[in-house]
Each structure stands twice: as structure tokens, then as C-alpha cells.
Amino acid sequence: MSTNERRKKEIKEMKQEIIEAAVQLFLSDGYENVSMRKIAKKIQYSPTAIYNYFASKEEILKQLLMNGYSIFLNSLKEGVAKSEEDALSRLKASLNAYIHFGLSHPDYYRLIFIENLHLLQKIIIDEDDRTKGFQLLTELVAEAMNEGVLKKNEVQLVSQSLWASLHGITALLITFPDFGWSDFDGLIRFQVEAMIKGVS
Amino acid sequence: MSTNERRKKEIKEMKQEIIEAAVQLFLSDGYENVSMRKIAKKIQYSPTAIYNYFASKEEILKQLLMNGYSIFLNSLKEGVAKSEEDALSRLKASLNAYIHFGLSHPDYYRLIFIENLHLLQKIIIDEDDRTKGFQLLTELVAEAMNEGVLKKNEVQLVSQSLWASLHGITALLITFPDFGWSDFDGLIRFQVEAMIKGVS
DNA sequence: TTAATTTAATTTACGCTGTTAATTGTACAC
DNA sequence: GTGTACAATTAACAGCGTAAATTAAATTAA
Known part of the structure; x- marks a missing residue:
């Protein structure tokens, strides 16, 4: 029919x-x-x-989360793609891309990573977009360890620590913009360097 | 009367x-x-x-925030007081106390640092409790720099970076408990070490 | 002690919320 | 043309924060 x-x-x-x-x-x-x-x-x-x-307002929310997460993944991939080819540059590029996504899409970041993180598990990104954000990070970390630019360690542990620091700086800058941050860009650069140094 | x-x-x-x-x-x-x-x-x-x-529901919320923040401050001070006397131990103790507060009072942490951070500025803790949390952190950082156990740098910048990483690990562990964290305690220890190393 | 006044508490009400149930209208199959 | 399926509407429910009007109780003044 x-x-x-x-x-x-x-x-x-x-x-x-x-x-x-x-x-x-x-x-x-x-x-x-x-x-x-x-x-x-x-x-x-x-x-x-x-x-x-x-079926409910939450179902609409889930759809919004999917859209936002899709934009998030593309931002990460773009950031990595535009970077130099060595493992460390690629890793740093992903860290910067993460923060940059948060700052340029604060509503989406808040929705996904601050207010509804628990819903994220249930949401499957469509088709070939299977490479989730955290997996991308772990791959880059593993890559960097293999190339010897990052101290060998448990990949999961290091990736989770990096994610935590990323989330921290991003969430604070978004939810507390009026705090007297020393210097927005300077702080971000410092944080990324500190993160790398911390796990090196 | x-x-x-x-x-x-x-x-x-x-x-x-x-x-x-x-x-x-x-x-x-x-x-x-x-x-x-x-x-x-x-x-x-x-x-x-x-x-x-x-006057409103928000006024009750503010009172709750004050209570929670008071508990938070006491936790930090206790943690520092119980530590060894050298600057690095004191700094580490404060970092651990921060995370520990979040994990043992997740509702308060969520209320204060995740959902209503913007209200925190307006809230003044009563009387002699004037030493706010972030000030305590900056003092410990400055102390550590003066004792030469932390690389000299802008105290504000370093403190803000440390806070960001603290908030990140705490917020993620609270809001995403079902994520496959490698090993709760191990991750926290690793994160604290990475933070110190990152700014050293 | 009684009357007047202040004030605390309740009832009522408004406009909002997400959502369910009953109803209407319209496009299709036979 | 008639019956059926179903999309969209209206009506309704239980809840929300809160303002206004009202009642009741306590305090002050006479």
C-alpha cells in the first residue's frame, strides 16, 4: 500500500x-x-x-540528547582530524575539542553531561556513528602510549582521569561563568598541559 | 519586651x-x-x-545550600587538620577531603556544585566561617609553592585548575555511578597524583 | 475586663505543569 | 454510500509555586 x-x-x-x-x-x-x-x-x-x-516529554529529551551527542562526536572527530598526525598532537586536539564543544554548545553540554548523564547509556547513536566519545579518547591514549609519548599505564584508568579533568573544567566554566576565572583561554591551555603532564 | x-x-x-x-x-x-x-x-x-x-522555595534552597556548604567547609578543614604538617601533605589532604565530601554527601554536592553553583556567590556563611573553600585551596597552594614542593606559578591559575579537576572526578563519580569506572578508589588516588604532578 | 489591633494560619484561587480519557472529525476500505 | 480506523481536539485530573482573602488567635489599649 x-x-x-x-x-x-x-x-x-x-x-x-x-x-x-x-x-x-x-x-x-x-x-x-x-x-x-x-x-x-x-x-x-x-x-x-x-x-x-x-510517549512523553522524556522521549523528546532523549531525541535532543542524541542530536547533541552527535554534534559532540563530530566536533571531537573534526578536532582530531585537523590536528598534526603524531599521537600527542591528536590526543591534545581531542582534549581541546572536548572543552571547545562545551563552551560553544553550553546548553547541549549541560543537557548531556551535567543533567542527564545517566540517560546516555541507553542512547545509541545511529548506525556507523558507533565510535562513542570515550572510546575515541581511550584509542588516542593507547596510541600515545604505544608511540611512547605517554607513560605506559592502564589505558582505562588514564582515560577516565583525563575525562574527569575535562569535564571539570568544562562544567565549571559553563555553570559558573561569573566566578573570577584568571583568564579563560589561559586557564584552558594550562589545564590541558597539566592534564597531559599529570599522566605522563 | x-x-x-x-x-x-x-x-x-x-x-x-x-x-x-x-x-x-x-x-x-x-x-x-x-x-x-x-x-x-x-x-x-x-x-x-x-x-x-x-519568601519562596528558593529561599529554603539557599538555606539548604548554606547548611551543605558549612558541612563541606568543615570536611575540608578536618581533612587538612588530620594530615601531616608539611605543605604537600596538607594540599593532598584537602584534595582528598574534597572528593570524599562529594562521595559521602552526594545530594549536597549535587545541590551546591552541580545544580546551583551560581547561587553560591550570594550565600555568605555565618560569622567566623568566612574562610571559603576556594580560598582555603589557594592558601594551601601558595604554601606549597613557598615551601618549594610545587613549581612557582600564578596561584589563582593553579588553584582553579586543581578545583576543575577535583570537580570533574567528583561530579562524574556522583552523576554517572554506573559507568564502568576501573576501580573507584584507585581512580581517585590516580587522579589526585596526576593533579599534583600536572601542576608541579 | 472588654474592645481594638496586630499577626499567624487557613482556605480559596490563579495559572501553570505533564499526562489520560473521552470526543470529534476526516480519510480510507469495502 | 457505509463502516472503520485513526489523528487531532477538548475536557479533565492531579500536581505545582504562590498571591489574596479570610478566619482565628494572641497581644495591646482603654
Whole structure:
């Protein structure tokens, strides 16, 4: 039946319309201030119409998390791709890319890594985007150890420590912008150097 | 007038009763799930009675933050006091005490340092408790630099970098307990060592 | 001691939230 | 054309933070 297929397309389009409205509202108003009714109003539907496409508000949130995480992964990969080819440069590039993503997409960072980290496990990025962020980091760490630019150690342990420091600087700069940070860029550079030195 | 003074005492007691109920509920149900109505029910008052003592729910939150921050400061000071007397030991003790506070009071840590960090500036701890947490850290860093166990550098920059890494490990362990952390205690030890080495 | 005044507590109410249930309208199959 | 499936709407529920009006109790003044 062609009507069936067209219907499927319509469902997909409607879902798309909903999450586009949701993203826009959440970027401007902040996530917690966006209600189902506001989303519905933006797309000119009644509030409960949305429930034909998403079971709950949390399901929309999950979709937003997927989108944000996809952008996050691309940022990391781009950062690494643009770097020099040696293992240390690639590792540093990934660290800088992580922080840079947070600072240029604070709402997404907050949503993914601060407020809903526990939901991340359940979210599978589509298809070939399987290389998750942390796996990328562990690969770069292992690479650096193999090339001898990083002291050999448990790869998981070192990667987790690096992630922790990355998250710390990013989360603090985002959630506490009015703290008297010495010098934004200087602090970031110092932190990245300290992280590398710390595990070297 | 003695009636006036007695009244002041009653107000203080009522406030105390309210925040005690609020703390209990928030510790068991999680902060966002505690409503004014639930607090009121617990202390056997009507919901709006609370508004004679706290202007809003946020004012109760601020009180909780103050309590939590007070516990936090005491934990830090205790940790330092119990350590060896040399500057490096004292600094390490403060780092460990920070993480330990987060792990033993995850709800308070989440409330203060993850969800409401921006409110922290406005909160002044009572009386002689003026030594704020970050100031304590900077003092220990300066001390360590003066004793020559830490490379001389901008004290603010180093302290902020250390705080960032502390926050990172603490926040991640709290908000993502189900992530496959190599070895909780081992990771913490490694992180503290890496932090010190990074700024040495 | 009684009357007037202050003030603490309650009830009522408003506008919001996420979500369920019942209802309406419309496009399709037979 | 009639019956059925289903998308969208309206109505409704239980909850939220909080403002306003009202009641009740305590304190002060006469």
C-alpha cells in the first residue's frame, strides 16, 4: 500500500517538526522552561497531539540528547582530524575539542553531561556513528602510549582521569561563568598541559 | 519586651522545623521532587504557612545550600587538620577531603556544585566561617609553592585548575555511578597524583 | 475586663505543569 | 454510500509555586 508508506513519511516529518521546535525553544528558553504546551503552540497543534509521536516529554529529551551527542562526536572527530598526525598532537586536539564543544554548545553540554548523564547509556547513536566519545579518547591514549609519548599505564584508568579533568573544567566554566576565572583561554591551555603532564 | 523575644525564638524554631523537614525530604526524595505542599504536610501546617518564614522555595534552597556548604567547609578543614604538617601533605589532604565530601554527601554536592553553583556567590556563611573553600585551596597552594614542593606559578591559575579537576572526578563519580569506572578508589588516588604532578 | 489591633494560619484561587480519557472529525476500505 | 480506523481536539485530573482573602488567635489599649 502506498498510503501506508506515505503515512510513515508523515509520521517522520511530524516527529521532525516536533523536535525542531523543541530544540529551538530549549536553546532560547532553557530546557526546564520549555513545556509541552509551548512546543505544541510553536507547531500549531494541540498539546496532546504530540503524544501521538512521543510517549512523553522524556522521549523528546532523549531525541535532543542524541542530536547533541552527535554534534559532540563530530566536533571531537573534526578536532582530531585537523590536528598534526603524531599521537600527542591528536590526543591534545581531542582534549581541546572536548572543552571547545562545551563552551560553544553550553546548553547541549549541560543537557548531556551535567543533567542527564545517566540517560546516555541507553542512547545509541545511529548506525556507523558507533565510535562513542570515550572510546575515541581511550584509542588516542593507547596510541600515545604505544608511540611512547605517554607513560605506559592502564589505558582505562588514564582515560577516565583525563575525562574527569575535562569535564571539570568544562562544567565549571559553563555553570559558573561569573566566578573570577584568571583568564579563560589561559586557564584552558594550562589545564590541558597539566592534564597531559599529570599522566605522563 | 519579653514577648517580642519569645516570638523571635519561635520564628527561629519554626524556620528550623521547616528546613529540617525540607532536608529530610530532599535527602530521601531528591530535591526536585520535594514540593512546598510535601514539606507543609510533614510539619503539619498548611502549604502557605511556610511563606510566613520563607519568601519562596528558593529561599529554603539557599538555606539548604548554606547548611551543605558549612558541612563541606568543615570536611575540608578536618581533612587538612588530620594530615601531616608539611605543605604537600596538607594540599593532598584537602584534595582528598574534597572528593570524599562529594562521595559521602552526594545530594549536597549535587545541590551546591552541580545544580546551583551560581547561587553560591550570594550565600555568605555565618560569622567566623568566612574562610571559603576556594580560598582555603589557594592558601594551601601558595604554601606549597613557598615551601618549594610545587613549581612557582600564578596561584589563582593553579588553584582553579586543581578545583576543575577535583570537580570533574567528583561530579562524574556522583552523576554517572554506573559507568564502568576501573576501580573507584584507585581512580581517585590516580587522579589526585596526576593533579599534583600536572601542576608541579 | 472588654474592645481594638496586630499577626499567624487557613482556605480559596490563579495559572501553570505533564499526562489520560473521552470526543470529534476526516480519510480510507469495502 | 457505509463502516472503520485513526489523528487531532477538548475536557479533565492531579500536581505545582504562590498571591489574596479570610478566619482565628494572641497581644495591646482603654
